[in-house]
Amino acid sequence: MKILLVDDETAILDTLAILFRGQGWDVVVADSGPKALAALEDEKPDIVLTDIRMPGATGLDVLAEARDIDAEVPVILMTAQASLQSAVRAVNEGAYYYLQKPFANDELLAICKRAAEARQLKAENKRLKKEIRSRAAHRKDRPTGSAPRFLEVLALAETVAGTDSTVLISGESGTGKEVLARYIHSLSQRSEGPFLSINCGALPESLLESELFGHVKGSFTGAVKDKDGLLVAAGGGTFFLDEIGEMSPAIQVKLLRAIQEREVIPVGATKAVPVDARIVAATNRDLEEEITRGSFRSDLYYRLNVIQLHLPPLRERREDIPLLAERFLGSGNGERYTLAEETLEALIEYDWPGNVRELQNALERAVVVSGGSVIRPDALPERVLEAPPPRLGASDLPSNPTMEVVERAYILWVLDAEGGNKTRAAEVLGIDPSTLYRKLNRYGIEES
Ligand SMILES: Nc1ncnc2c1ncn2[C@@H]1O[C@H](COP(=O)(O)OP(=O)(O)OP(=O)(O)O)[C@@H](O)[C@H]1O
Numbered sequence: 001m002k003i004l005l006v007d008d009e010t011a012i013l014d015t016l017a018i019l020f021r022g023q024g025w026d027v028v029v030a031d032s033g034p035k036a037l038a039a040l041e042d043e044k045p046d047i048v049l050t051d052i053r054m055p056g057a058t059g060l061d062v063l064a065e066a067r068d069i070d071a072e073v074p075v076i077l078m079t080a081q082a083s084l085q086s087a088v089r090a091v092n093e094g095a096y097y098y099l100q101k102p103f104a105n106d107e108l109l110a111i112c113k114r115a116a117e118a119r120q121l122k123a124e125n126k127r128l129k130k131e132i133r134s135r136a137a138h139r140k141d142r143p144t145g146s147a148p149r150f151l152e153v154l155a156l157a158e159t160v161a162g163t164d165s166t167v168l169i170s171g172e173s174g175t176g177k178e179v180l181a182r183y184i185h186s187l188s189q190r191s192e193g194p195f196l197s198i199n200c201g202a203l204p205e206s207l208l209e210s211e212l213f214g215h216v217k218g219s220f221t222g223a224v225k226d227k228d229g230l231l232v233a234a235g236g237g238t239f240f241l242d243e244i245g246e247m248s249p250a251i252q253v254k255l256l257r258a259i260q261e262r263e264v265i266p267v268g269a270t271k272a273v274p275v276d277a278r279i280v281a282a283t284n285r286d287l288e289e290e291i292t293r294g295s296f297r298s299d300l301y302y303r304l305n306v307i308q309l310h311l312p313p314l315r316e317r318r319e320d321i322p323l324l325a326e327r328f329l330g331s332g333n334g335e336r337y338t339l340a341e342e343t344l345e346a347l348i349e350y351d352w353p354g355n356v357r358e359l360q361n362a363l364e365r366a367v368v369v370s371g372g373s374v375i376r377p378d379a380l381p382e383r384v385l386e387a388p389p390p391r392l393g394a395s396d397l398p399s400n401p402t403m404e405v406v407e408r409a410y411i412l413w414v415l416d417a418e419g420g421n422k423t424r425a426a427e428v429l430g431i432d433p434s435t436l437y438r439k440l441n442r443y444g445i446e447e448s
């Protein structure tokens with residue numbers, strides 16, 4: 001506890017300081033009203049004990065200022081010329097207690113300790129309320145999943161949410177990149193601000209440019225008035241740049257500038273406009289590969305990639321399927337749907353090339369077509385129920401296989417998957433049919 005003691009009589013200040021230091025409190029003293037006002041700002045005391053009559057500024061001024069800075073700080077007033085009037089006034093203006101001089105030290109200490117407790121309780125209460133609010137927000141928007149690889153991504157997202165760092169989210173289509181971006185926004189200090197987004201692949205270049213950076217009236221046909229770009233409009237909030245890999249080189253340059261300089265120049269304008277948006281970008285492409293191919297700027301990549309969150313495809317986190325299924329079934333209007341055991345098995349077996357989005361669609365459809373509240377496998381799309389293509393697993397090989405043994409097993413596996421059709425197998429293998437025949441001969445693979 002830090003207490004500010006205010007009195008123009010230094011002898012009293014000294015005595016009080018000794019008394020409170022003896023209690024292990026942090027003591028700050030001020031021997032005039034103006035000094036007290038300065039100390040309130042600089043020292044941020046937890047409790048204030050002040051005399052009323054002082055030259056410069058009175059104890060009531062100190063009270064008003066203290067409550068202005070932090071309404072939760074208890075202020076105890078003391079004065080020799082006790083008058084009922086000033087006591088009533090002090091309490092009306094929010095004083096914690098009004099003490100008449102002379103007073104016993106025990107009495108003063110008891111009051112100050114009580115004030116300290118009240119202060120702590122209030123602070124604790126405030127903290128708890130805030131935590132409850134943010135936990136409720138978490139539960140509502142928290143992306144569903146329990147696979148360790150997925151939880152790692154969530155934990156990292158939660159850590160960076162509070163910062164203004166640029167985040168790059170990568171992952172196949174439908175893995176939940178936008179869901180994650182919104183979650184980061186909801187956990188950030190910007191959560192009260194806007195969450196705006198744009199799909200860089202969905203707009204022609206000129207339109208994308210004016211949407212992102214804004215334009216001034218008359219800069220092109222149809223620009224009938226000045227318009228802010230989304231980067232500016234997302235000020236105080238988060239701007240989600242979806243499908244960043246689809247952006248043209250010219251716009252990449254402008255975006256790089258916007259991120260570096262934290263300002264944009266609207267189309268047709270000469271003056272820059274400041275940008276205060278946190279940027280979260282997403283891509284389902286391998287941007288490093290795009291860089292090698294020359295279609296994505298490496299300097300922009302490094303600017304965006306301050307924090308990278310990679311969402312693994314659903315087939316690599318199958319533990320999440322039951323949880324996600326439950327979540328998607330739960331949104332049915334009132335009715336509770338459950339999955340038959342075989343249905344759940346089929347869901348877990350399937351590879352989900354469209355990831356979580358495909359799973360969600362499949363279940364929404366299943367709810368509609370299923371006759372009852374128990375969802376049987378036949379309510380699932382046919383492709384989900386088809387047997388998966390065979391895989392080449394390590395169990396097909398001896399330990400420490402030679403290259404030849406691996407090649408032989410691989411050819412056999414492809415031939416099998418293609419139903420013995422050598423022309424198609426050669427195509428899958430990426431070799432000439434005549435090469436395939438030679439290899440079959442060499443490995444002694446017979447017609448059977
Ligand atoms: N972890 C999750 N918890 C709950 N719902 C999810 C989760 N992941 C994805 N979804 C749902 O799946 C759908 C697809 O998610 P989202 O749009 O975020 O994917 P995306 O990665 O942005 O896909 P695309 O690359 O195609 O834009 C949404 O309807 C979303 O609600």
Ligand SMILES: [Mg+2]
Binds near residue numbers: 242
């Ligand atoms: Mg998306």
